[in-house]
Amino acid sequence: MNFEIRIYDGVGPIRFGMTPNEVRTTLGVEFKSFRRTTEETHPCDYFTGLQCFVYYDDTNGRVEAVEFAEPAEPTLIGINMLRLGFADLLRQIKELDPEVIVESDGFTSLSLGVGGWAPSAEEEPTVPCESVIVFVRGYYD
DSSP states (O other), rough: OEEEETTTEEEEEEEOOOHHHHHHHOOHHHHHHEEEETTTTSSSEEEGGGGGEEEEOTTTTTTTEEEOOOOOOEEEEEETTTTTTHHHHHHHHHHHHHTOOTTTEEEETTTTEEHHHEETTOOOOOSSEEEEEEEHHHHHH
């Protein structure tokens, strides 16, 4: 499924600030809830058929980030972020955000509200990211 990223607004039919029930109704597919840590107030949702994780903030339980793995198709300005090799994707992201933060296993663009995780990026720069995250402003503060 194609999920068009709207910078700091949402992705596909998901808008930042939605409640879990709104997300579940909007996506209308099977999901599982879980906690990433014991400290989390609100559980996350994993939409199995979409390879989509939705994370809710601990303050009010609203969507603060969405993470994707294949076969999902998160796209940013026409760029399918899970199909391009890491080096090619990073080159395009750098054109949009010259201040992108690059690490050995991925990148984070605070100005675009997106990040990519590619654990083998250094050894295999032609391999795509394993996951892409889209987040609200201040998510990494």
